[in-house]
Amino acid sequence: MNEKSEIQKFLKQQKTLFGNELFFKSTNTINEDKTLLSNRRHLSSDLIQFCNSICLCQECPLASTRNNFVFGVGDPNADLMLIGEAPGEKEDQKGEPFVGKSGKLLDKILRAINKSRNEGVYIANVLKCRPPDNRDPLASEVDKCEPYLLRQIKLIKPKLIVSLGRVSGKTLLKTDIPLKEMRSTLHDYHGIPLKVTYHPAALLRNPNFKKDAWEDFQWVRDYLTR
Numbered sequence: 001m002n003e004k005s006e007i008q009k010f011l012k013q014q015k016t017l018f019g020n021e022l023f024f025k026s027t028n029t030i031n032e033d034k035t036l037l038s039n040r041r042h043l044s045s046d047l048i049q050f051c052n053s054i055c056l057c058q059e060c061p062l063a064s065t066r067n068n069f070v071f072g073v074g075d076p077n078a079d080l081m082l083i084g085e086a087p088g089e090k091e092d093q094k095g096e097p098f099v100g101k102s103g104k105l106l107d108k109i110l111r112a113i114n115k116s117r118n119e120g121v122y123i124a125n126v127l128k129c130r131p132p133d134n135r136d137p138l139a140s141e142v143d144k145c146e147p148y149l150l151r152q153i154k155l156i157k158p159k160l161i162v163s164l165g166r167v168s169g170k171t172l173l174k175t176d177i178p179l180k181e182m183r184s185t186l187h188d189y190h191g192i193p194l195k196v197t198y199h200p201a202a203l204l205r206n207p208n209f210k211k212d213a214w215e216d217f218q219w220v221r222d223y224l225t226r
């Protein structure tokens with residue numbers, strides 16, 4: 001990739017994450033996307049600094065196929081951190097995790113436990129760039145990218161991590177057991193309690209899972225208010 005397209009990508013990334021204010025001294029926020037403004041407001045300076053330091057990452061081959069680096073979104077002081085496996089097509093286009101139909105469902109679930117992606121919740125993925133055709137992350141990609149997630153977790157210091165989906169669960173826990181088994185235990189991820197539940201996309205595909213997922217999120221709500 002030549003220098004010009006690298007710079008263009010960087011500027012596009014900055015705009016996605018922080019809106020137009022970083023580009024122009026005269027600030028005109030009227031036309032800025034409300035979500036992007038909200039993202040920017042809720043990124044603490046440490047997270048912004050960290051994001052800026054890695055958003056041009058070339059550590060694995062996904063750098064050459066991504067449209068956008070997807071850092072994460074939410075409250076930098078969140079007590080709940082949700083982690084998916086990797087950005088999908090819409091996330092890659094928008095530069096934000098969990099958008100589209102599954103993102104809407106996730107927002108609905110969060111509202112049901114009196115939370116939102118900007119209040120008390122931070123959402124990220126294990127990988128910051130989309131694997132082609134939404135394939136599962138490769139071990140080599142996880143090796144390169146997981147340290148970024150660990151740094152995010154250190155900065156946010158959540159009380160609880162919820163891993164969304166079997167792939168996220170098995171990637172974080174380094175174990176290949178069925179989701180049902182992963183759901184039944186409270187795990188530990190680098191000193192932070194970790195619960196595994198269904199990915200919202202799985203709930204859309206199979207509404208029968210919704211009852212179990214709702215039980216999980218009720219448990220999450222109760223755990224956080226202990």
Ligand code: SF4
Pocket residue numbers: 057058059060061062063127128129141144145
């Ligand atoms: S997936 Fe992670 S390691 Fe790979 S290029 Fe993106 S940020 Fe870097």
